[in-house]
Amino acid sequence: MTQHLRLRPRATLAPSLLSISLLLTVLPAANAATVRVHYDTGLGNAITLRGDVAPLSWTSSAATTWTTGNVWVWNSSTSMPAFAFKPLLNDEQWSVGANYQVPAGDPVVDVFPFFGTATGSLEKVDNFYSPQLNNQRTLILYLPPSYDENAAKRYPVVYMHDGQNLFDPSTSFGGSEWEVDETLDSLVASGLARELIVVGIYNTSGRIDEYTPVPDPDYGGGNGDAYLDFVQKTVKPYVDGHYRTISDAGATGMIGSSLGGLITCYAGWTRSDFAHNLGCMSSSFWWNDEWLTDLVAADTNPNPPVRIYLDSGNPGDGYQETIRMRDTLAERGFVFNDTLFHWAEAGAQHNEAAWAERFHQPIETFYPFSQELDVAATATVVANP
Numbered sequence: 001m002t003q004h005l006r007l008r009p010r011a012t013l014a015p016s017l018l019s020i021s022l023l024l025t026v027l028p029a030a031n032a033a034t035v036r037v038h039y040d041t042g043l044g045n046a047i048t049l050r051g052d053v054a055p056l057s058w059t060s061s062a063a064t065t066w067t068t069g070n071v072w073v074w075n076s077s078t079s080m081p082a083f084a085f086k087p088l089l090n091d092e093q094w095s096v097g098a099n100y101q102v103p104a105g106d107p108v109v110d111v112f113p114f115f116g117t118a119t120g121s122l123e124k125v126d127n128f129y130s131p132q133l134n135n136q137r138t139l140i141l142y143l144p145p146s147y148d149e150n151a152a153k154r155y156p157v158v159y160m161h162d163g164q165n166l167f168d169p170s171t172s173f174g175g176s177e178w179e180v181d182e183t184l185d186s187l188v189a190s191g192l193a194r195e196l197i198v199v200g201i202y203n204t205s206g207r208i209d210e211y212t213p214v215p216d217p218d219y220g221g222g223n224g225d226a227y228l229d230f231v232q233k234t235v236k237p238y239v240d241g242h243y244r245t246i247s248d249a250g251a252t253g254m255i256g257s258s259l260g261g262l263i264t265c266y267a268g269w270t271r272s273d274f275a276h277n278l279g280c281m282s283s284s285f286w287w288n289d290e291w292l293t294d295l296v297a298a299d300t301n302p303n304p305p306v307r308i309y310l311d312s313g314n315p316g317d318g319y320q321e322t323i324r325m326r327d328t329l330a331e332r333g334f335v336f337n338d339t340l341f342h343w344a345e346a347g348a349q350h351n352e353a354a355w356a357e358r359f360h361q362p363i364e365t366f367y368p369f370s371q372e373l374d375v376a377a378t379a380t381v382v383a384n385p
Contacts, residue, residue: 033076034108035100037087038152040070047072051085061091070152079106089115096145098191098369112153114146118189120181121147122167128238132230133210133223137202139235140167141243142181144195145188154244156196156251156367159231159275161211161260163200165352176352183360193360194367196253199239201231211259213266216288224263231267232274253366255279257355262287265308265325269296272304279309279362282350285321293325296332303332309341309362313348341365 037047048061055076056062064072072087082104087095095113102109125139140163146153164171166180180198187193204210212221231254240247252275256264261283268278269292285293308329312322326342334340343361348354 033080033106035074036110037072038112039150045090048088048091049074049085051083053083056085087113112150114149116149118145118185120144120185130230132226135204137204140200142198146195154246156246158196158253158255159199161256163202166200172352178352178356178359191369193363194369196367211263214288214291228267249273249276253277255362257281259284266292268306272306276306277366278306281355282312282317285325293328297328307339309365311343311358314344314346317350
């Protein structure tokens with residue numbers, strides 16, 4: 001049976017998001033709900049809350065109490081059913097994104113809001129050296145909107161190949177970019193995705209060699225393991241050491257297209273200690289007579305603990321090879337819309353414009369706003385850079 005994701009149009013900014021909910025990870029408490037808002041307001045400012053269940057209200061605010069570490073605390077004082085709330089800065093400015101939905105059971109919840117413009121920023125690291133490949137390239141990083149505003153917050157990281165195609169049409173192949181920053185900003189503002197860091201890794205003249213795990217009789221290649229060692233053992237430690245990341249594999253993603261999709265899927269299958277969330281778009285599964293699909297089919301080891309998103313255009317764009325990989329994964333026990341996701345876009349071309357249109361899908365799949373604190377509450381973090 002063919003199973004597909006529901007295609008959702010790219011998110012647009014919404015002026016009021018009170019109807020959107022966020023389910024939080026909670027810690028036990030007794031006889032009262034407790035909300036802890038982690039935010040440095042600066043001297044003379046304060047955080048208040050509004051919500052949908054008394055003693056909270058959407059029309060009047062409840063005060064919070066400042067505590068050490070710039071944590072603003074509110075206690076319900078009595079047991080409460082499930083309720084939604086949202087913080088305000090100085091009782092005027094709503095936090096950006098979704099409402100927070102708290103389950104019944106008198107929980108303790110931690111939130112890390114921001115109140116400014118939902119616009120991320122870009123940073124470049126030029127001449128980044130790879131000892132594994134003996135070459136250098138540029139890294140370009142997208143930092144989420146709250147990165148400078150809320151220093152208490154940490155973020156999952158998504159590593160993406162062909163970094164010059166992600167943000168800037170002047171450096172992109174064919175002059176068309178993925179619009180990664182615009183898409184992420186929109187998803188965050190609309191409450192459809194959590195904030196995250198993207199690391200765009202520029203390709204080099206050795207792209208075919210670096211993005212392929214084995215040689216192809218017509219195209220050569222086959223140095224993909226050295227490239228992945230570079231990403232895992234050189235790029236990732238740099239990023240974790242210089243930025244406020246959530247470093248564990250469960251919070252880490254990799255996304256690529258074409259040969260970048262091929263090496264992404266291979267990375268997930270062979271080194272799941274690095275990344276659990278794999279976006280393989282228009283992947284070149286045809287490489288070396290579908291070598292990777294055959295590898296997956298023949299592997300006698302247990303499935304790696306990964307979630308895999310596959311897509312392509314239809315017809316063409318590697319559709320048949322993608323279907324074979326999808327079905328191979330399903331036969332191995334991957335579950336549709338749980339650990340395996342598939343989308344075929346009618347008429348889509350094999351180019352940056354098509355991938356830009358679909359980029360929101362793996363992001364919403366792997367990093368929905370509803371899971372933001374679930375991940376942050378349980379993940380391993382590195383020392384503050």
